[in-house]
Amino acid sequence: MKYWLMKSEPNAFSLEDLKNAKNGTECWDGIRNYQARNFMRDEMKIGDRVLFYHSVINPSVVGTAKVVKEVYPDYTAWDPESNYFDPKSTPENPRWLMVDIQFEHEFEKPIMLAELREIKGLE
Secondary structure, eight states: OOEEEEEEOTTTSOHHHHHHSGGGEEEEOOOOOHHHHHHHHHTOOTTOEEEEEEOSSSOEEEEEEEEEEEEEEOGGGGOTTSTTOOTTOOSSSOOOEEEEEEEEEEEEEEEEHHHHTTSTTOO
Protein backbone atom coordinates (compact mmCIF):
# COMPACT_ATOMS: atom_id res chain seq x y z
CA MET A 1 0.00 0.00 0.00
CA LYS A 2 1.20 3.48 -0.88
CA TYR A 3 0.23 6.91 0.40
CA TRP A 4 -0.57 9.82 -1.89
CA LEU A 5 -1.09 13.54 -1.38
CA MET A 6 -3.97 14.76 -3.54
CA LYS A 7 -4.62 18.46 -3.61
CA SER A 8 -7.61 20.52 -4.55
CA GLU A 9 -8.70 24.07 -4.02
CA PRO A 10 -11.56 23.86 -1.53
CA ASN A 11 -13.72 26.19 -3.61
CA ALA A 12 -13.34 23.83 -6.60
CA PHE A 13 -13.69 20.44 -4.85
CA SER A 14 -13.39 20.07 -1.10
CA LEU A 15 -13.18 17.14 1.28
CA GLU A 16 -16.79 18.01 2.18
CA ASP A 17 -17.73 17.59 -1.51
CA LEU A 18 -16.14 14.14 -1.50
CA LYS A 19 -17.87 13.24 1.75
CA ASN A 20 -21.25 14.28 0.28
CA ALA A 21 -20.78 12.47 -3.04
CA LYS A 22 -22.75 9.27 -3.65
CA ASN A 23 -21.13 6.58 -1.45
CA GLY A 24 -18.49 9.21 -0.58
CA THR A 25 -16.85 8.36 -3.90
CA GLU A 26 -15.81 10.56 -6.79
CA CYS A 27 -13.48 10.47 -9.77
CA TRP A 28 -10.25 12.44 -9.39
CA ASP A 29 -10.29 14.19 -12.76
CA GLY A 30 -8.54 17.15 -14.30
CA ILE A 31 -4.97 16.01 -13.67
CA ARG A 32 -2.93 17.80 -16.35
CA ASN A 33 0.57 17.12 -15.11
CA TYR A 34 2.50 14.34 -16.85
CA GLN A 35 4.41 13.24 -13.74
CA ALA A 36 1.20 12.97 -11.68
CA ARG A 37 -0.51 11.12 -14.55
CA ASN A 38 2.38 8.66 -14.77
CA PHE A 39 2.29 7.99 -11.01
CA MET A 40 -1.45 7.32 -11.25
CA ARG A 41 -0.95 5.03 -14.25
CA ASP A 42 2.09 3.13 -13.04
CA GLU A 43 1.83 3.01 -9.26
CA MET A 44 -1.58 3.94 -7.84
CA LYS A 45 -3.59 0.85 -6.80
CA ILE A 46 -6.92 0.08 -5.15
CA GLY A 47 -6.54 0.37 -1.39
CA ASP A 48 -3.80 3.01 -1.52
CA ARG A 49 -4.42 5.75 1.00
CA VAL A 50 -4.86 9.44 0.22
CA LEU A 51 -4.06 12.51 2.27
CA PHE A 52 -6.61 15.07 1.07
CA TYR A 53 -4.86 18.43 0.83
CA HIS A 54 -6.66 21.77 0.51
CA SER A 55 -4.37 24.18 -1.30
CA VAL A 56 -4.36 27.97 -1.66
CA ILE A 57 -6.61 28.89 1.31
CA ASN A 58 -4.94 27.70 4.57
CA PRO A 59 -2.85 24.98 2.85
CA SER A 60 -3.36 21.84 4.93
CA VAL A 61 -4.24 18.16 4.97
CA VAL A 62 -7.87 18.04 6.05
CA GLY A 63 -8.65 14.32 5.94
CA THR A 64 -8.11 10.95 4.33
CA ALA A 65 -9.55 8.93 1.49
CA LYS A 66 -8.65 5.73 -0.34
CA VAL A 67 -8.30 4.70 -3.97
CA VAL A 68 -11.29 2.53 -4.94
CA LYS A 69 -10.88 2.36 -8.74
CA GLU A 70 -7.61 2.20 -10.62
CA VAL A 71 -6.66 4.41 -13.52
CA TYR A 72 -8.95 4.93 -16.51
CA PRO A 73 -9.24 7.60 -19.23
CA ASP A 74 -10.22 11.08 -18.05
CA TYR A 75 -13.23 11.72 -20.26
CA THR A 76 -13.35 15.41 -19.26
CA ALA A 77 -10.49 15.92 -21.72
CA TRP A 78 -12.90 15.13 -24.58
CA ASP A 79 -15.58 17.62 -23.53
CA PRO A 80 -15.14 21.04 -25.18
CA GLU A 81 -17.29 22.55 -22.39
CA SER A 82 -14.98 21.25 -19.65
CA ASN A 83 -12.25 23.32 -18.00
CA TYR A 84 -10.03 20.28 -18.59
CA PHE A 85 -10.66 19.92 -22.34
CA ASP A 86 -7.62 18.86 -24.37
CA PRO A 87 -8.14 18.66 -28.15
CA LYS A 88 -5.13 16.32 -28.44
CA SER A 89 -6.77 13.71 -26.21
CA THR A 90 -9.28 11.33 -27.81
CA PRO A 91 -11.16 8.21 -26.69
CA GLU A 92 -8.93 6.21 -29.04
CA ASN A 93 -5.76 7.80 -27.67
CA PRO A 94 -6.43 9.26 -24.21
CA ARG A 95 -3.71 11.57 -22.98
CA TRP A 96 -5.07 12.03 -19.44
CA LEU A 97 -6.18 9.58 -16.75
CA MET A 98 -8.09 9.54 -13.48
CA VAL A 99 -8.85 7.30 -10.52
CA ASP A 100 -11.79 7.11 -8.12
CA ILE A 101 -11.31 7.90 -4.46
CA GLN A 102 -13.59 7.40 -1.46
CA PHE A 103 -13.90 9.53 1.66
CA GLU A 104 -12.56 7.96 4.86
CA HIS A 105 -12.02 10.52 7.60
CA GLU A 106 -12.11 14.24 8.28
CA PHE A 107 -9.54 15.57 10.75
CA GLU A 108 -10.79 17.55 13.73
CA LYS A 109 -7.91 19.94 13.15
CA PRO A 110 -6.26 20.36 9.73
CA ILE A 111 -2.54 19.60 9.53
CA MET A 112 -1.04 22.83 8.23
CA LEU A 113 1.70 22.84 5.58
CA ALA A 114 4.25 24.19 8.08
CA GLU A 115 3.51 21.22 10.38
CA LEU A 116 3.83 18.74 7.51
CA ARG A 117 7.27 20.08 6.70
CA GLU A 118 8.40 19.21 10.25
CA ILE A 119 7.26 15.55 10.17
CA LYS A 120 10.19 13.20 9.67
CA GLY A 121 9.68 10.78 6.81
CA LEU A 122 7.64 13.21 4.70
CA GLU A 123 10.66 14.92 3.21
